[in-house]
Amino acid sequence: MSRDTFPAPLTLQTLEGEELPWDSLHGKVVLVVNTASACGFTPQLGELQALHEQYADRGLVVLGFPCNQFGGQEPGDAAEIGAFCERNYGVSFPMMEKTEVNGPGAHPLFAWLKRAAPGMLGTQAVKWNFTKFLVGKDGRVIRRYAPQDAPKALAGDIEAALGA
Template identity: 55%
Template structure:
């Protein structure tokens, strides 16, 4: 199994077959609109703008599991991201990343790349996973890691 074997629910009832991203580098991030890390949307959009033409796909997965910091519905989340941070990368449907109802893709991401001290659970909003062109999870970065600091890792995968 790799990331390309999954399908993601999108706002409005649509589906995103992750196999459509074969040959692309993915940066998958669980996000929230009312979090201290929310300004990272700006850095994520900067990465998207800089590297999309070279094969990077940034995708956000809104999640309300940490401090109820993503209370909005699909339309509110989309409007917030667009109006506040000019986000143009895809936003998936709001999901759980931990627990019994965790999204299958996020279960896979956590199984492939453990966090600090081997922890599998997502600890907070804006945990980031980097996926290579073949769908293999190659990096996990905590919320405190600014998107811009991932450029070297992204560039290696895009080379």
């Protein structure tokens, strides 16, 4: 894993169009997840919400990034995505604007995360929805998790990062 923090100022945009400066998350543990509303892994939104509820007061920030690059499984606009996540899974953690995670249009955050924590055999591309990246309080990537890794299985790593 790379131990470099994100190299430049970065401002994220929520589904509601609000700005969230990446620097404002320094000192927090951040779980970044590319999400989709029509994926077999979509029920993980409920587990992500449970992690948010369990650890937010200790400094965990879960950030969902809707992405339509995998099988067209996130076709909706910002209002539809937000309503779906809240209505079906009670999501109250920040959902960001629809984002590309691969290719020439990849969001700079995901370009950095993929370099800092490559996948199997050193591949950088995000392979599917619900790939997860855990970033420590110091802004460095701790680990990358596969889509099939259940969010609740990350609790030990989250606890360790929060305790650091």
